[in-house]
Amino acid sequence: MFIQTEPTPNPNVLKFLPGRDVSPAAALEYRTVDEATASPLAEALFELEGVGGVFFGGDYVSVTREAQGPDWSEMKAPILGVIMDHFVSGQPLLRAGGGDQPEAAGEDSEVVAEIKALLDSRIRPAVAQDGGDILFDTFDEETGVLSLRMRGACAGCPSSSATLKAGVEQMMKHYVPEVTRVEQTL
Incomplete structure (x- = not known):
């Protein structure tokens, strides 16, 4: 089994x-x-x-190292070994009941449905290339403020603020005029 590695915009x-x-x-x-x-x-x-963190995407694993931890040169081989051992063993990714992720209840407004569709079709695939994910949190229909949560490599990334403002906010404002501003939820 051959496992490739890729750097992400987040050095950790x-x-x-x-x-x-x-x-x-x-x-x-x-x-x-x-x-x-x-x-x-x-x-x-x-x-x-x-x-310090693990993120599973569709076809990748992103690992976050602790800021005060060892360098990647020391961590990479043991991580590769653990990932290889897991997949070669045939174990499931999740234990029984381990995949429960809370979903937002209720029906979305037309604007929220449009925001989520844009996130799923255009933004999340681009963010996934960098080893992360972006999730809808809330949308205030009165103020037009959209709150999103960054995960994986994007959480804590030095360039995530620029990604939100220069990329996501511009795209949202263009396709969903009701959006006036995009903020990151921690």
Whole structure:
């Protein structure tokens, strides 16, 4: 099994591409070792020194290193080993009941549905190339403020503010005139 790695715009995140589906149904993020118990792979990655976060995209794993942790030169080989061992073993990505992600209840307004469709069709695929994800949080119909949450490599990335303002906000304003401003939810 050959696993490729790619840098991301976030220097503390490295993207690992195992050449197979990882989490095609939904992106999953684990920011603590306690959250990681839902996934054998995430749990094994958190056992490595310096791992501060794990994100599963459709065909990749993004690993966030702790800011004060070891360098990538020390961490890369053990991470590759854990990912390879997981996929070669045939274990599932998630333990039973480990994939439950809370969904927003209720029906979306026409504007919110338009925002979510634009996120899914144009923005999320571009963000996924950098090892991250972007999620709808809220939209205030009175003020036009759209709040989005960055995950994976995009969370805490030095260029995420520029991505939100120069890329996402401009696109949203163009296609959804009701949007006046885009903010990041932490």
